Amino acid sequence: MDCKAKVGLEVVYRFLARWIKACDEQHNGHCQPIPVQKRRPHQIPDWVIDTRDARIVPGHTVSQYIALSYVWNYDEANAQPPQAERLLLKQSNLSEFQKPGYLNGTAALHLPQAIKDAIDVVRKLRERFLWVDCLCIVQDNGNTRAQVEHMDEIYSGAYFTIIAAASSSGLFGMRRNTEERGMGGFVPFNRSPAEAYIERLYQNLFDSKWATRGWTFQEQILSKRAVIFINGDMFWDCQRCVWDKHELIPGSNAETNGSYTGPYYDIARQMSSISWPDFGMYIELVCLYNSRDFTYPQDSLPAFSGVLNSLMRSFPFGFLSGLPQLFLDIALLWQPFSRAKRRNAKDGGAVAPSRHLPSWSWCGWQCPVDPFSLRTGLAYSHREDYQSRALTWQTQGLVRWSVLSEDMQQELRLDGPPFGPPRQEQYKDLRTKQDVKLPKGWSRNTGDYSKPSSGSDSVYFTHSSDTTSRFKHPVPINDAALSTALNQSIWPFLSCEAAQAFFRIRAILKPLQEMTKCASLKTSVFNLPQFTEGPAFKDICHVLCLQDTQGRSAGLLRQMDDTKVEPGEGIELIAISTGSVAYAELESAFEEKIDRVGSYSYRHELRTIWFEQVLSSGSIENDSEDEMSRWWKSHPCMFPDNTRQAWRSARGNRSPDAERRASNPVKDGNSRGDYHFYNVLWIERQGDIAYRRAAGRVPKVIWEENCSKPIKVVLG
Structure with missing residues (x-):
């Protein structure tokens, strides 16, 4: 020495x-x-x-x-x-x-x-x-x-x-x-x-x-x-x-x-002591983890298995390739915070087999996961910080899932115990059905809620294992007698019957330039600098604007990686769940804000990214492409108000109200200012297997006018 x-x-x-x-x-x-x-x-x-x-x-x-x-x-x-x-x-x-x-x-x-x-x-x-x-x-x-x-x-x-x-x-x-x-x-x-x-x-x-x-x-x-x-x-x-x-x-x-x-030990302590499935904790862990590097990319799931094992004590039915079964419909909606890279298996690893990880899970891609893409999973809790993030975002399951073995010879349905959780809707309904007996350990409580946003918020539920945590409705609590966690390494495929629709990519919204006007390390990933300040300019995801056969706007997708996508390209989508959100909150979502005003801001509005449109040759708004390109070249440093005005001009002066009416007409029956949509996956088929290319939202009316009857889909 x-x-x-x-x-x-x-x-x-x-x-x-x-x-x-x-x-x-x-x-x-x-x-x-x-x-x-x-x-x-x-x-x-x-x-x-x-x-x-x-x-x-x-x-x-x-x-x-x-x-x-x-x-x-x-x-x-x-x-x-x-x-x-x-x-x-x-x-x-x-x-x-x-x-x-x-x-x-x-x-x-x-x-x-x-x-x-x-x-x-x-x-x-x-x-x-x-x-x-x-x-x-x-x-x-x-x-x-x-x-x-x-x-x-x-x-x-x-x-x-x-x-x-x-x-x-x-x-x-x-x-x-x-x-x-x-x-x-x-x-x-x-x-x-x-x-x-x-x-x-x-x-x-x-x-x-x-x-x-x-x-x-x-x-x-x-x-x-x-x-x-x-x-x-x-x-x-x-x-x-x-x-x-x-x-x-x-x-x-x-x-x-x-x-x-x-900063880590708040999470670590909860992992060892919590008795109920804390989806917020799951978000924290996944978002902190998934951008990390591996010599053998297929190790990304084994290297997280210790964390998942710890979480399984409170998450009934365990995990499928890193996604919690109990929140599967929500977890499948994960989005990359910055440009993702597919994790393709390499030979030589000693831990995981040399096979690709599933495209439907975050573990199959190297990227930070956008915590806001999973916020709808926080809606069950009365915690103030959870409610401030979930807001009015809601997700409801649409399909029945199965898992398939690697040789695709065994199929196991996840439509109830012991291998699959009960439908979340069964638990949500307990909030209003006062004559129905609550699951073991659960109690209904009224009044004395610190910050109710409405009269109905005075009703909350608690479980005997943790009477300090309040919930909007009961949630399944882990019970070894009722649930069986599957070995996630031998069930790499998801299967369902899902409605299918074909759309065309009308335009691609790409980052063009950024303006920066100056952040502390906090515990929650929602507030960590790498998320509040945004990704590096070159890694910002593109937004894909969809169009149906009648030329109507048909929703938005977030492009996951740098695979070449052409305006005018036809794509196949499947619907995996439905959702709703108040328009006031929708307009601040990543994809919708970029489509609406042509920019997105990070770091509390101190860093703004401006986007340009690349349109297809057959698009209704094709004439605006040259106008927009010329405008950006001649006005590189315009103030935000002027930029928004030019963006809307290039898009045909479509106001948010006009777009609202176009995507959610009166026959939708919505009188409260909520936007109803289908959560969709863009899939690309290779033989009998479909692989995720992107995820996004399609307006409810547009989807229902374009979709087919459900077909069987196997996701790899």
Whole structure:
């Protein structure tokens, strides 16, 4: 060990020993795992590293272990081994790994510096056992996937986790500038200096390569506590406190003396304790996760399986390729927040089979998921923050789903227990049917709701497992006797009978330019900078405007990827659910606002993206294409009001009211200002399988005048 590493190890020991002691003594066991001896077999790792004897030993023989989260990163200057020379535990060398001293010999030459440093830290702390994925999971036997699927047990069961997020090799890395430390600098008006400082610590972590890799997401969020090494510095993060070497020091009362929880642990605590299916928590997790990178893209689902296993405790019937069965009709409406890239399988992976992930799930695409595309799933809760996001958006199931095995020889209907949830409408109806007996554990309550928006909001429901949470109607609660979670890896296809319609792409709305007039890290993904500030200009999704055979506007789709789409192209859509929303809220939705005014704003209106139209040669509005193009070239910096006026002029002076009447005529029977629509998928067929190309909305009247009778569709 060189001099720098020795100094680094002494500093680590001095602070880390103090943090562990304070956490153990002051947090009443909230941050400590269940002892290994009291766990079930599947909750115990098969192998752990004995750092004293430099070998691996069976996990059930130890009392506690420390886990490591790191990324492989070849660095010639630090002699990192290339991928082909990595030391991995395999069937062929399993007996060698168990010999005392094996990991001190030539095998150590093939270990990345982060693992070597972690071994030194464990020894210095006078702990003994360390879990590292590549050295403690046999990479080429039938149990590999089972171990990976129980990552939630491995990381949540660790005494603590070492997170190696330094930009260079090893834990200690390059020290950052001293002026970046401390609580000085800009503090947002709604933040204390300590909170702002913690946000900066976490922003450094989020900006690291470690935070871009797929497997590391659940390694942190599932850990009860962790020490994080980032750019020559370190900080402690547990379920009660954040501490570091400079400002946040545990004192006699660590709960109140300058210590706060980090942004992930609100979610982590809920995952371990919540008793009801919290779709908002699911949104937070998926949106934080899905933009991450993988060496083998097909690992995107296994690398999230620990999180899904944890969620399954409160989500009855489990998940299908990452989508919760209970909210399947809503979850299928997910949209990319920025341009998506299809995750195509690569050969060589040890965890997931070399097959493509389904196009109908977010896991089959690399992109951040737009949280607002899933907000209709929050409508069942009385939580104020959920209601402020769900607003009047409603979704109602339209089709009956089945799953098919990979060979398509087995089909299983999801139309009720034990394999499928009851229809959500059955539970929604309980709100008004007072003479119907409520499901076990549910109670109807009236009055005393803090902020009712109408008289009917004074009625709310609670469940005996959590009387503090209020709901607009009962929801299914997990009951092992009533539900069976399917093995999502062997049911890759969805099937249904859905109405079909053919439309033409009238126009493509593409980003043309942006105007920027200046954001803090908050817990909810709805408020995180990567969502409030919008994607990079080049990654902003295009909007596809549809037209039926009579030339009428027929709805909008959000284009998912950069696959070439031509105006005038004919496409096939299927309807999977119906929906409604107040017009006032529809007009602020991404697709509708761009179609209406030609722009969309992020960062609280401080960043505005202007869009241009590319129209088909047969479009009714074809003459406006040249006008719009010329206008943009001659007026690149016009003010928003002028831009909107020109946009509407180029579209034939269609006002929002005119479009409202066109897509929702009087015969729709709507007198309350609600827009009714069908949620649709654009599908592209390859043989007997249909693949998702995009999702969007078609006005109810337009769809019903153009659709066929339901046909069987298999989604892959």
